[in-house]
Amino acid sequence: MSSADPGPRVLPDLPRDADGPVFAAPWEAQAFAMTVTLHAAGHFTWTEWAEHLGAEIKAAQAAGDADRGDTYYDHWLRALEKLAAEKNLIGAPDLSERRDAWDRAARATPHGEPIVLGRELE
């Protein structure tokens, strides 16, 4: 891309950005803020968090993720789901049931209207 590249590269390119937005999408901000809040309330230490996040990043790389920084909050969200389950803040089956409930609510909500949990198609 840039012609300023000074030399041959045998290693993967670095992704670059200017001072871009902090979050690429609202869900990333939500996932970030949930972790910060739960940590502040003492549900886990930051070391525990870093270990979980690091493990998710490693697992994603092992599964073929190029891990160029743009999938960071995917790893973040998965780490948070697991840590929240481990700390018994939620139950894992609960999470997938609730995901399906949101999916049904979204599909039953006309475009442009706020999506409210519990809404079902007739």
Next chain:
Amino acid sequence: MSDTHDDHGHSHGHHHSGSELSEVELRVRALESLLTEKGYLDPAALDEIIDVYENRIGPRNGARVVARAWTDPDYKSRLLEDATAAIADLGYTGRQGEHMVVRENTPEVHNMVVCTLCSCYPWPVLGLPPVWYKSAPYRSRAVIDPRGVLGEFGVTLGAGVEVRVWDSTSEMRYLVLPLRPEGTEGWSADQLADIVTRDSMIGTGIVAAPSGAKS
């Protein structure tokens, strides 16, 4: 997951029968709604945190720390001795800023920061990390080929300059005190803060005096 995209196409002109949330949006909503119901989260508090990190915390805080250190030798000594306390003196405290260490660049030593595990980063002084800091290429290459990485950022150091790479952890976060550029004698701390870049405080940049700047 059946793919029925062709059914509605991408035209925005016609009426959709329902809405669609992406997989990650569904998962975030599931987590947030359950945690809120159990009393672990307050949605208004989440919005407040997001506002702080999107709009109020960023690399300008770190730039003011650097500018102060450049103009106030006592402050600089305190910063190098106990960075957490010296940074707190300027009012920058908070999450992921509890265990700060400042590494000073000199004509002989250039410092560079990475987190090889998971992108630990000093939020109170730099905001949230840029995308490249979180990427696998940076996390691995900063350690094995720091000069190559610096070259891609447009930084070329003399052969005699030693490059030191510091690996941040959840317990130790580094900030680089860059070299003050030539030709900025007599500048105020505010003027100096304006030329300190985010990358220079991670160690992937150097601070250049703007050409044509008055001294």
